[in-house]
Amino acid sequence: MSKPIIVWLSPPGPNPWKVIVVLEELGVPYEVKSIRFEDLKKAPFTDINPNGRVPAIQDPNTDLALWESGAIVQYLIKQYDTKNLLQYSDVKQQNLCNQWLTFQVSGQGPYYGQCTWFTYLHHEKLPSAIERYANEIKRVLGVLEGVLASKSEPQWLVGDRMTFADLAFVPWNDRLDAALGVPYDEKLDGFPHVKKWHERMTQRPSWVKAMELRAELMDEQGLDWDGKPKGIKRSQEL
Ligand SMILES: N[C@@H](CCC(=O)N[C@@H](CS)C(=O)NCC(=O)O)C(=O)O
Structure with a gap:
């Protein structure tokens, strides 16, 4: 069994969930580092991704840190989709x-x-x-x-x-x-x-699980489903 991949995400943003759903489909263990939007452009996250955007991953199995969701998905497929569950071989x-x-x-x-x-x-x-x-x-x-x-x-x-x-x-x-x-x-x-x-x-269970995790992490940051702070009804109230 491989060591869990660390996935840096900010729960409201859609891009990280692309990575989570692929990990879920492949059954690859992962651990989430959930950060607030306002912390994306600061260390320690900028030490991982100098562009200050999520997702980013750290894979202890290969000692690789990677950002940009497309590059991450391609990496996960190449490295972990050994049974071609989500890809073709030709x-x-x-x-x-x-x-x-x-x-x-x-x-x-x-x-x-x-x-x-x-x-x-x-x-x-x-x-x-x-x-x-x-x-x-x-x-x-x-x-x-x-x-x-x-x-x-x-x-x-x-x-x-x-x-x-x-x-x-x-x-x-x-x-x-x-x-x-x-x-x-x-x-x-x-x-x-x-x-x-x-x-x-x-x-699919992969997406249902990803959205349950999102709800949990949004809650942890005091955010409603749509990303607004809990209790705020309209964007004009922000
Ligand atoms: N091209 C990047 C885009 C990443 C991106 O824009 N992520 C959003 C969250 S969905 C973000 O980090 N936004 C923070 C910001 O704009 O400061 C990717 O596909 O990973």
């Missing part, structure tokens, strides 16, 4: 999985993140910025919808089974309600294939 499908992971880290996460920022956190209401990022989210969802719709059941991004490429999209798609300011159950309305694909993954 070069074509391997690289298609990497393509989707790269699209997720560069084309999904940043746009969803910016939309959330301009919707809730920016000091000025800038409708044109919110509109730009909301439109980009819809465009990204449209790309996923078209690709999934063209596949035969069960629909996955690559081949005929779930891989790390599919799982990588879950955390940000699950927070679409916050990014778009819509009810949780309506966040994927208009994208039926994405919705089914997303729900197939969020019903």
